[in-house]
Each structure stands twice: as structure tokens, then as C-alpha cells.
Amino acid sequence: MxxxxxxxxxxxxxxxxxxxxxxxxxxxxxxxxxxxxxxxxxxxxxxxxxxxxxxxxxxxxxxxxxxxxxxxxxxxxxxxxxxxxxxxxxxxxxxxxxxxxxxxxxxxxxxxxxxxxxxxxxxxxxxxxxxxxxxxxxxxxxxxxxxxxxxxxxxxxxxxxxxxxxxxxxxxxxxxxxxxxxxxxxxxxxxxxxxxxSIEVAEAAKAIENAQRDLNIAFVNELAMIFDKLGIDTYEVLQAASSKWNFLKFTPGLVGGHCIGVDPYYLTHIASKMGYHPKVISAGRQINDAMPVFIAQKMIKLLAKNYLEILNAKILLLGITFKENCKDTRNSKVPQVAKELLDFGCDVHICDPIADKAEVKKTYQIDIFDLPETFKNAQETKYDGIILCVAHQEFKNISLPLLVHKNSVIYDLKGFLETKSSENITRL
Structure with a gap:
């Protein structure tokens, strides 16, 4: 060159x-x-x-x-x-x-x-x-x-x-x-x-890279829904299964961002134009797109189980970016979780120390708090529920007892809390 x-x-x-x-x-x-x-x-x-x-x-x-x-x-x-x-x-x-x-x-x-x-x-x-x-x-x-x-x-x-x-x-x-x-x-x-x-091979290779990841995450998300009904901890199951050398280590959660949550639709689009309607790829997308509603409804059930009033329940969502330690909020699914909780009548706060507040406001019409603001809000009224949505490094050092009262619910979507440390902690 x-x-x-x-x-x-x-x-x-x-x-x-x-x-x-x-x-x-x-x-x-x-x-x-x-x-x-x-x-x-x-x-x-x-x-x-x-x-x-x-x-x-x-x-x-x-x-x-x-x-x-x-x-x-x-x-x-x-x-x-x-x-x-x-x-x-x-x-x-x-x-x-x-x-x-x-x-x-x-x-x-x-x-x-x-x-x-x-x-x-x-x-x-x-x-x-x-x-x-x-x-x-x-x-x-x-x-x-x-x-x-x-x-x-x-x-x-x-x-x-x-x-x-x-x-x-x-x-x-x-x-x-x-x-x-x-x-x-x-x-x-x-x-x-x-x-x-060829150019088409290169285009297709990119499309299937993220579609494959999307499907693997959809599989563990569906497992999380099944194990939730059985009362089994999904992370304990995945940890046990991972003892086999060729087990693929994927974890459940929200699937957003500009790639994994988007690219499969490009693949299904061109397939449909050619007269083929993808079943597996579409099923994976349906499962992952349903996770925000599943997570919000699970929080509502946990509040009810702890005898907490759902109407005006003060809920804190930790993280709004689409992934940990990244400022990117494109196609984040956290706002969908917030919307579902708001529809139940909850008072929802979102904390993210690295997301751009102005960008979030412009894109999602949501005001977010940083960590000092979140602790100040908790001093006035403790949170009834917390959902750990994104595993930012800053969240790993938070003293959660300072944010909640004794009956509060903590729902960990990322598996970075030990469930044995509190009976009020639930993992996805």
C-alpha cells in the first residue's frame, strides 16, 4: 500500500x-x-x-x-x-x-x-x-x-x-x-x-457473529425463567455446568447495545425478503426482548412477597448503559425495565456514575443520578427495592445496607452478590 x-x-x-x-x-x-x-x-x-x-x-x-x-x-x-x-x-x-x-x-x-x-x-x-x-x-x-x-x-x-x-x-x-x-x-x-x-461473505460473517451470541444468551435467559419457576439459583446451575471443559459460559441478563441486540434483525430482514422466515434467530430475539418485562414483574413479585406496598414503592436501578464499565447507552434495555415498573406505580430512580446525563435525558427522557445523589436520596427515604442492572466497577464497593431498610428487596441481574449474605438478595 x-x-x-x-x-x-x-x-x-x-x-x-x-x-x-x-x-x-x-x-x-x-x-x-x-x-x-x-x-x-x-x-x-x-x-x-x-x-x-x-x-x-x-x-x-x-x-x-x-x-x-x-x-x-x-x-x-x-x-x-x-x-x-x-x-x-x-x-x-x-x-x-x-x-x-x-x-x-x-x-x-x-x-x-x-x-x-x-x-x-x-x-x-x-x-x-x-x-x-x-x-x-x-x-x-x-x-x-x-x-x-x-x-x-x-x-x-x-x-x-x-x-x-x-x-x-x-x-x-x-x-x-x-x-x-x-x-x-x-x-x-x-x-x-x-x-x-466476497463482500457478501464478509457481510454475512459479521451478521452471524452477533446472532450466535444473541442466541446463546437467549438460551440462558430462558433457563433463568425456567429455574425461577423451579426455585433454583441459575448462577449455581451455570457454575456446576461450567465444570465440564466444553460448556459455553454465558450468563443471563438484559441484551442491549448497538450489536448483539440489533444485528440479528438485519439477518432476519434479508432472510424474510428472500422468502425464508427464520425460526431459531427470531425465537432468540423474542426471548431477549422479553427480559425487561420479566425482570420488572419479578421485582413486583419480590416486593409483594416481602409485604411491601407496590404503589409508590421506591425502586433503584443501578446502571443504565448497555454493558459494564462502558458509557454507551445505545439500545439499553434498562429504560424498558423502568417503564414497566412505572406502569405498576413505582417511584423509579436510576443511578449510573459513568453515563452521560445529558445524552440519557435526550435519548430516553430520563433523569439519572450519580452515586452521591443516590446516597442522599436514600438518606431521606430508604429504597424498597434495588435492581443491579449493570456490573460497573463502581457498584462493587457500594454499601447496600446504607441504601435500604431491613425488608428491602435486592435483585441481582449480574451475579456479583453472594446470595448467602442476605435472604433479601435474589439473583436472576
Missing amino acids: KSDKIIAIIGLGYVGLPLAIEFGKLYQTIGFDIDKNRIKELLEHKDKNDQVLNTDFQASNHLYFTHKHHEIQKADIYIITVPTPVDKYKTPDISALLQASKIVGEGLKKGNIVIYESTTYPTCTQQNCVPVLETSSNLIYNKDFFVGYSPERINPGDKQNTLTNIKKITSGSTKKIAEEIDALYSSIITAGTYLAP
């Missing part, structure tokens, strides 16, 4: 920013985002997602940021890393992907390469995105410009499995372009690359 190639990263979120940083260490790189506030923050070497440190910005000395469309038109290679969520009907929303394709297409030149990293369904790149590139550029695909797909494997909040030490799948629209794209990524990915035989 020639070092004089100019790379433009389109979208500077959890995926795009780390990628721009790494490429910016070796190549002239343009980091582009339509969010002017995001660009202002990055120009000041600040990352609200806490993925990139000031030293990382300094090391990426060939990188600059912009929100201006015309500034990316000097690029030779465009890498698109925009969000691909689902809408309220669980239908794939590729509007950002198509918008990014249009922006890139307007400045596309002969010989340019466009690489997509955004998770999507198999065939989307060539059937949905390429036509937008052709229309907006007036160029011909695989003659004037070329396309690749290299699915992102970013794990938000993970400080060990980072971009450069996770093997990268690559692909291209021709054999030559595929090899060029593979060489490009090989120059920054120390863990190596895997060159897929």
Missing part, C-alpha cells in the same frame, strides 16, 4: 474514531463527521466515549478532522463507519449508510475505493449502497471506482481487545482491490487479517 494514499473516515463514533487514529499514524487521514460539536471536541483532543486518550491523538500526526463535505473530496480511499440501527418496528435503518454513500459519491473520482465497515445484512453493500455511489458520482462501479467491506469488531469499553489486536475480515469487489484493501488493513492491524472470498 502506497503511503501517499489519502484516507477519509466517514463517521467518528465508537468505530470510526479509533480507526482514524490508527490510520493517521501512517497515512494522511481525514476524519469526517456531520456533527459539528463532535468535530470541535475532537479538535480539542477530547473523546466523550473515553476510547481515545490525548496521547493517542498526539501519536496520530497525519490526521485532521472536519465537518465540511468538500474537504474529504481529496481522498483516494473512503471508509464508511456510520451507525446502522433498527427502527421502532425492528426494521433495519440504513438511512445513515445511504446518506454517507451520497456524500462520498459526490466527490468520488476515478480509481477511488469505498470501504464499508458498518454492520448490515448480506447484499446491502452492492445492492443498496453501490447504486447511490453510481448515481451521485456518475461513475461506473468496478470500472471507475471500487468497493470493499471490512466489518467492524469494536467492543465498546474493552481496553484489552482493541482495534489493532482483533483480527480483521476484509473483502473487495475485485480480486485486485480485495488484496489492496487487505494490505491496507494489514498495515495497522497487528492481529492480522482474514481475506474473505
